[in-house]
Amino acid sequence: MTDKKALIETRFSQDQLRRIERLVSLGSIISGVVHELNNPNTLVMLNAPNLKDMLQAAIGELEQNGIDGINGCGVGEFKAEAKVLADDLVAGSEKIKNIVKGLKNYACDEKAVESEEFSVNDCVTSAVNLAWNKLKNKSDKFSMDLDADLPNISGHSGSLEQVVLALLINACDAMCDRRKSITVSSAYDKAGKRAIIRVKDQGCGMDGKALKMAGNLLYTTKSDSGAIGLGLYVAKDIVKSMGGVIEIESVPGEGTTVAVKLPVE
Numbered sequence: 001m002t003d004k005k006a007l008i009e010t011r012f013s014q015d016q017l018r019r020i021e022r023l024v025s026l027g028s029i030i031s032g033v034v035h036e037l038n039n040p041n042t043l044v045m046l047n048a049p050n051l052k053d054m055l056q057a058a059i060g061e062l063e064q065n066g067i068d069g070i071n072g073c074g075v076g077e078f079k080a081e082a083k084v085l086a087d088d089l090v091a092g093s094e095k096i097k098n099i100v101k102g103l104k105n106y107a108c109d110e111k112a113v114e115s116e117e118f119s120v121n122d123c124v125t126s127a128v129n130l131a132w133n134k135l136k137n138k139s140d141k142f143s144m145d146l147d148a149d150l151p152n153i154s155g156h157s158g159s160l161e162q163v164v165l166a167l168l169i170n171a172c173d174a175m176c177d178r179r180k181s182i183t184v185s186s187a188y189d190k191a192g193k194r195a196i197i198r199v200k201d202q203g204c205g206m207d208g209k210a211l212k213m214a215g216n217l218l219y220t221t222k223s224d225s226g227a228i229g230l231g232l233y234v235a236k237d238i239v240k241s242m243g244g245v246i247e248i249e250s251v252p253g254e255g256t257t258v259a260v261k262l263p264v265e
């Protein structure tokens, strides 16, 4: 047995290795899936507004010709309903577009792209789009409060998206009462020249040991649900490579706030 293999086998259980392999495979096929989704969705985005205009024009003609009902429904009501349906189509495909964009960015190998200037707020929004299903199932009080004056920062937006997503997922995992809140915010600390992202939850919180250990490689209190203990470890590493830090405050039974502090040029 090679040293590497022995090390891997002492650190990870067979279940964890299978899970990691499943996620790695998922990552490698995701850009293809995203591409396949993008094409039909672009068609919906382009055609839905045209369809809406055509429907409205056709209904207008009917009205002018004195036809006052379609399928047992008054023309006015039909016109209003058709507008709502067409607007829903446009809004739905816009949502798909944003999720696809976030996934594409997320799946992009950091080594394959140049460091770039990007908007922290866009990055937070993309991560929220990706986690949206989980967030809405875990809390009725999710809110986002982004500082519009936050300057762009340099680096790989996909990596920061990965950090925020890991924090959002942890926040969701900590929730046991959907009446409690999860908040994500961004702020510009002008004096300290830092961008700050905060993910705050009113979940279970962490005891002293968890607070001390969180972020250590493979530390997890959620192994029963398949967690591995990589989220905060990787998040801390990414943020460190961007010249920043992650700070955690937590009170058992009350909740946790994780702050990501990044330098702004």
Ligand SMILES: Nc1ncnc2c1ncn2[C@@H]1O[C@H](COP(=O)(O)OP(=O)(O)OP(=O)(O)O)[C@@H](O)[C@H]1O
Binding pocket: 166, 170, 171, 174, 201, 203, 204, 205, 206, 210, 214, 215, 219, 220, 221, 222, 226, 227, 228, 229, 230, 231, 232, 233, 255, 256
């Ligand atoms: N928002 C939070 N509220 C309560 N506990 C948290 C929170 N975030 C992290 N923790 C604690 O820190 C531990 C480590 O978190 P981390 O994200 O590194 O790993 P994980 O979530 O357990 O597993 P993985 O992220 O690999 O799926 C968690 O198991 C949990 O005990």
Ligand SMILES: [Mg+2]
Binding pocket: 166, 169, 170, 230, 231, 232
């Ligand atoms: Mg985690």
